[in-house]
Amino acid sequence: MSDERNGCSSCNTITGASTKDLLNQDLAKQVRTAYDRIDSRGMSSCLFGSSGTCCKVCNMGPCQIIDGVDSMVGVCGATADTVTARNFARIIAAGTAAHADHAREMVRGFIATAKGETPHEIKDVQKLHVMAEVFGIVTEGRDKNEIALELGNKALAEFGQQDGLLTMIKRAPKKQQAIWEKLGVEPRGIDREVVETMHRTHMGVDQEYRNIMLQSSRCALADGWGASMLSTELTDIMFGTPVPRRAIVDLGVLKGDHVNVTVHGHEPLLAEALCLAAEDAEILALVKKVGAKGLNLAGVCCTGNEILMRRGIPVAGSFIQQEMVLATGAVEAMVVDVQCVMPSVAQIVKGKHTDIITTNYRAKMPDAIHIQFEEHDAMGSAKKILIKAINNFKKRGDYYIPVDQKIDVVVGFSHETINYMLGGRFRQSYRPLNDNIINGRIKGVAAMVGCEHYKYADDVHFKIAVELLKNNVLILATGCAAQALGRRGLMRPEAAAEYCGAGLAEVCETVGMPPVLHVGSCVDNSRLLIALSEMVKEGGLGESIGDLPACGTAPLWMSEKAVAIGQYFVASGANVVFQNLPVTGAKAFNKYLLEGMKEEYGACWDYEEDPVKLAHKMIKAIDEKREALGINKKQDRVLFDMGMRRDLTTGHAGIPGVGCGQK
Ligand code: NFS
16 A cells, blocks of 8 residues: 555545545555555456456356457357346346335335334325325325325335336326337336346346347336335435535534444435434433533435435535545444445454444444344334444544535425425426526536446546536536535535526526535435426426436446436436446447437437546537427526516525525
8 A cells, every 4th residue: 555645546536635635644544445445456347347248147157248259259149239238237127126125114114104113203294195196095184194104005015016007107297108108118016127127137038138128227217216216205204305404514524522423324214213312311411421522423325315415414425435434533333224335344443443333134244243223113223323332432542534624515405495496485386497498597407416436537526517517507416426516515505606607607696506406315316307307397398308408427326226327317318428338348239328219218328438528418418408499599698687586586495594594
């Protein structure tokens, strides 16, 4: 390991001032992180693997395929197109499975809550009624828990459903639904689509790339319009739909004189229970007894996003920062559940006072301790975890917190919030957004979602975002991408004046919103599907999501979940550009993803490594949609006069401290 981190060859990929600062401290120099491991591996990725042409679905191989070379097909005769499409489909199935299992746990927790078996309650009754209507549940004269129980049971049935259609696909624009029906890709049941994708990509089953991708779309749609949407909506009903709030992010949110407990993973049932237990008198007394000033809960990854959005709990780090959070030496316990938890975290804290506490029977780790989270004894489990952490406080040795490295963000932009931010609380509507797109102040909408990783140079998310904002593209962000943009100051309302083109700046400044809206965790990408559907419903921007000037990206994708998300966006009509995709080794399949899908779904995949060029591919895709809608003419810039400003803000519920009070 290099002594001076700025001198190591991988350090040009280190993202963020806080990480650089920390890794150059003596105490962090001996910690081996992913930056060191990527450096010390000393080899680049396998070409076959990264271009999608390594086949290991049977034991005659593994076979490395070279497209167009007769002697380099699989032993079974599989071509590059078949192999690459199968591999791609399996990535989508795995991503969907992760979201589905997460969603199932949330639905089970929701049912337990409706039965009064958890410390939680049905908080958002308005949303409960909206969802009851979607599922055809009678609400009149019924208690909220009774409605919730029926909703929970119907939601749970969607996982094992064998025939028919998932209920929430009818929330999509009619034209979108007609496209799915014509293609035969409407999802029937969540688990069924994952199983069928795995079966069809088993050795010797589906061998035609287009047919494989039809099932992949079906599977991904079962994620976006099924599992992820169920998770988002039921979680909102249980824990509250996010509204705008101020918060802070980055490593500097840790506190030297507090017991620091970080919550890492994905399912907010555990995190919410920890938030409740942190206020318990017994816990507070124990904190005092060990000499700490308080208990500081901070989030990591998507669990972080969940409690950031709903409670304003600070986020210490994203995926790429999880090791740094521990390298500070200031964390008493990192509590993890499922997904995106690096196996290295338990090694980083070896010999230190920090406990890594696994809490889900699905996800155990060598050298971690396990305290099973029992949803029926959520408070008991949460208190047991916190007591373990608090008792570590006195054992803390040297630590370093980059205290200046924290930044203000405004978060909490659910699709309901976007509705009233722009439309006003008393006449919620997407009309002003649509009008501003039509009149050209806003060129279009970009979704920046997904992960971060270590392969490419620093600041990819920021570079893409700056280019989009300059070109008047409003950004909706989720997942670790959202955290990366928050850390770079793009979730402050002031960022509008600093980074946006004149039109977008004017709209953001008028309503007091940042130009990058934090929409939530990765399952909350389903909020984007609803927001896009609402824009279509509002009128003036075509009849389907495929007509909208909108485009998505998960540039630094790491997890299979990001590909599942990309596929459900494409299948829902939104173009998607990643930095890379493991499909380049198969010419015909590659062409189908990049061009053929457009004819079927109205949108397609694309990839581009350079962040600025990637942003321009997105802008081009948005411009093409504007052209097709006939709204791409140059318009005279009209400055908002007072009357127009009043019109846009009447009844506006605003951001606390930014606008005029909260919802
Ligand atoms: Ni999404 Fe969240 Fe982050 Fe990527 Fe992982 S935490 S679910 S997969 S790395 S955004």
